[in-house]
Amino acid sequence: MQRAEQRDEVEMLALMLLIRRFEERASQQYQAQKIGGFCHLYIGQEAVVVGAVAAVRDDDYIITAYRDHGHALARGTSPNACMAELFGKATGCCQGLGGSMHFFDKKNHMYGGHAIVGAHVPLAAGMAFASKYREEDRVTICFFGDGAINQGSFHEALNLIALYKLPVVLICENNLFAMGTSVKRSTSLKQIVDRAEGYDIPGDIVDGMNFREVRDKLSEIVTSIRKDPHPAFVEIRTYRYRGHSMSDPASYRTKDELEKYRLDDPIIRLRAQLTREGKLTNEQFDALDKKAKETALAAVKFAESSPELPVEKVYDYAYLNGPMEPGRPRPADLEQKRREGAPAPKAQS
């Protein structure tokens, strides 16, 4: 028992390191203009998703907002597929069609990657509704930022979730800011967790810089939900070290504040806990970190050398089985004709 847990925690530390090193590389590649669009980094918040993933089963549903690289990596999406997605390549987790804000990985039960603030919370309700409907003991873990709690979709979803007693853990990753707006300026509550009270959903506050605290609280909640489906709300207090996105200098907060949180770094903290307990040596930590850096670098190389989808492929992804208009060739039919050696009919516009 003791040994299993020990192995587990070191593995989870390795996962946090992977997310951190991956994102440092992503940041560098963004600056080199290898990555386009918006890119939101998760650096500083790693213990939240890794703590949650450590507490749930692999087949539990996970859904989040646009700051989603860490969630996919924690879920088991390969760093290569994640980096390739950022590069817009066909080998990406969404074939380069989604980009940074829209990571999906069905196989690993990662249901996105949603870039409209608050819009995915009703989806979590739907996923949990389906598991309850099918009488599965699956739990849906829905992550969102402190900025999302003032959206109408969030409120409507919370009421539905509570009303139907859906097996959802609502995780508010409270990093104190929505872009440049601090929670104090956006929300009429003393603390975010009080939102849950209005919907009669039990709420907790957890220190998101402490991996163990996140994992233990989530384990307790998930165990209870599996016995008897119900919602739960957890405000996890964390901090993002970088700007809101790559283009945000984050001048709305002080260096001192940032430094305070950096000293409380979730990776340093778990490392110290493990070292103190004799479960991790400095050499072991260095080896883990080296491996994370190598994996991130290898992902960049993989992404760089990967192909892009051919442009005509865009028509294949508006509808499954192609456009619905009569007389218009379906991509599947075009493909079939191509295989049969006939000249491909031109797509209409």
Added chain:
Amino acid sequence: MREITYRQALNEALAEELERDPNVFLMGEEVAEYHGAYKVSQGLLERFGPKRVVDTPISENGFAGLGVGAAMVGLRPIIEFMTLSFSLVAFDQVVNNAPNMFMMSGGQFNIPITFRGPNGPAHQLGATHSHATESLYANAPGLKVCTPATPRDAKGLLKTAVRDDNPVLVLEAELLYSSKGMVEPPDAEVLIPLGQADVKREGSDVSIICYAQTVPLAIAVAAQLEEEDISAEIVDLRSIKPLDEATIFNSVSKTHRAVIVEQDRPFCGVGAEVCYRIQKNIFDQLDAPIMRVSQEDVPMPYNERLEKFVLPNADKLMAAVKKVCYA
């Protein structure tokens, strides 16, 4: 006249209207302390204070509705959407409340509100963040929609929108915020009426009808066409609704050929409407079928090459012009 950016022009329009009318206020996400996600409201909080320049939580449906309510009782709100893609969260307020009130109340409540923000695909923002909303909004009776392409038009149309007694959407071109153009000095009042297109370039062989982000595209293509001895006239719609039929018809009656280039998707789009009106009214003037260049009818992919393939571009526009010119 002096040269300023599209962003500065909008900023001046906001400042001048806030200055002119105490009932005008600006509200939206990050508009005050952060000076706007795209810095359009730079300096306005400092100048007009937090009562007139108001930061909101991420609650588009809420603050768009707040704007409509405030307009019902006499204020003149300017509601900024961080981008028009996010206005979809507030669709009910913009499409169901703002434009219907006047009819439903038997003329008791007009809604003098301006909804504004960057609209249209920017660069690799993916499907959720790349919406061009002009045809969605132009479809709703009771709404007016304009889409400036130059700093001067941006300033003049925004100021007019704020003074209009009906709900007006000013759909700004995200990719043009840093573009420059000549605008009258701040003390000269620049007002451009809604429903007035502008011929941005005279020509005799073909009319390219465009707006917003497709105006610079059309101008570039017209220069290329010149080298091939095709003289293109560029009609910048500026307003989608009301639509300036006269300017469109005059141009097409002169060139006898028309290509419409829009940044939006094709189905039930602005191009379809313009095309209908041309053929209905001046069919005899046409020497060739009207062509339309739009986005491909698919959600926007993230990949850069695929996005370019989906968007209207110079090659597509060239090909369409040559086709109508039988060149």
